[in-house]
Amino acid sequence: MAPPSVLIIGGSGAVGRPLVQEFVNNKEKFGRIGVLSDARKVSKFSELPNQGVEVVVGSFLEAASYKGFDTVICVCGNATMKLQPGMIDAAIAGGVRHFYPTEFGSDLSYGTNGKIRYFRDKIITREHLRDRAKEFPGFSYTLVLTGAFTDWTASDFNQIDLKKHTARPYGVPEALVTVTALADVVKYTVQSVLLPLEENQQRRELRLGAETLTWKALMETLEEVQGVKYDTVWLDPRETEAKEEEARVKGDVEAEIMWSGIRLQATGVAHMEGPFDNARFSLKPETVKETFQRLHGKK
Ligand SMILES: NC(=O)c1ccc[n+]([C@@H]2O[C@H](COP(=O)([O-])OP(=O)(O)OC[C@H]3O[C@@H](n4cnc5c(N)ncnc54)[C@H](OP(=O)(O)O)[C@@H]3O)[C@@H](O)[C@H]2O)c1
Secondary structure, three states, X not given: OOOOXXXXXXXXXXXXXXXXXXXXXXXXXXXXXXXXXXXXXXXXXXXXXXXXXXXXXXXXXXXXXXXXXOEEEEOOOHHHHHHHHHHHHHHHHOXXXXXXXXXXXXXXXXXXXXXXXXXXXXXXXXXXXXXXXXXXXXXXXXXXXXXXXXXXXXXXXXXXXXXXXXEOOEOOOOOEEEEEOHHHHHHHHHHHHOOOOOOOOOEEEEEOOOEEEEHHHHHHHHHHHHOOOOEEOOEOOHHHHHXXXXXXXXXXXXXXXXXXXXXXXXXXXXXXXXXXXXXXXXXXXXXXXXXXXXXXXXX
């Protein structure tokens, strides 16, 4: 069988950049590797052609942009997730046979996660993929579930100041969180493209978690790595609900999604249950301590 040809949407984003780089590191295993770019934004990808990556200039919503690629990986961000049904239809019309929607996070079917605003466009996209797979028997898709990125836990996102050693996360210390380092998320994703599907399989869910621990343990690991004690105050996540609602009423969709996202980590939403698929990959993921040492440890 010919090696897969992969087109990435969102290649300039926080996940997109390291993902493209991981494809470059493994380029001999793939046919074509491309990033899809709006004509006004090609300069963001100027270094890629020298690395063997094609910059495909075109619309995300037109079939012509997808010609010659069999797999699409979408890593678009909060503001553009809702455009994915249109991308999927254009991709199928252009001949794409496998689609990865922008998931890379929590288990959307866990607990009451399905009701969370942040996941709304991801759920609509899942439903769209399910419906298209029924219509097109040769079409399949992969959902990559990784829990929270370890890198994002100890960050501004959770109001953790790594220099002043203060933490104001919205949540509770006992909340469980499943984490995977972004560097491993991209390695798993690239390797997954080469994992064969089962016969007639159209929906594949990959559950990948490096570690599951409480937020208290996570903060203690950060303290151990940095050799300092944090001034930590656990904030009531209901405060973010009020801010999310305020943004919704104002019509500020980005702020609405952001406030919904801020309470995803220290409240148990990013906890995933097994069985996990890690053993299907040739990769030993970083532990939380290893990631914190790499990112925040003494140099
Ligand atoms: N589990 C976690 O802890 C965690 C953490 C972070 C992110 N994530 C997930 O990872 C995924 C990617 O997030 P991210 O943080 O990498 O996003 P991001 O940094 O905001 O990147 C978004 C990308 O989408 C592109 N884009 C903008 N407009 C577009 C359009 N109209 N059509 C297609 N693409 C467009 C952007 O291009 P331009 O730069 O040119 O606008 C950029 O490359 C999301 O699903 C997010 O939920 C998970």
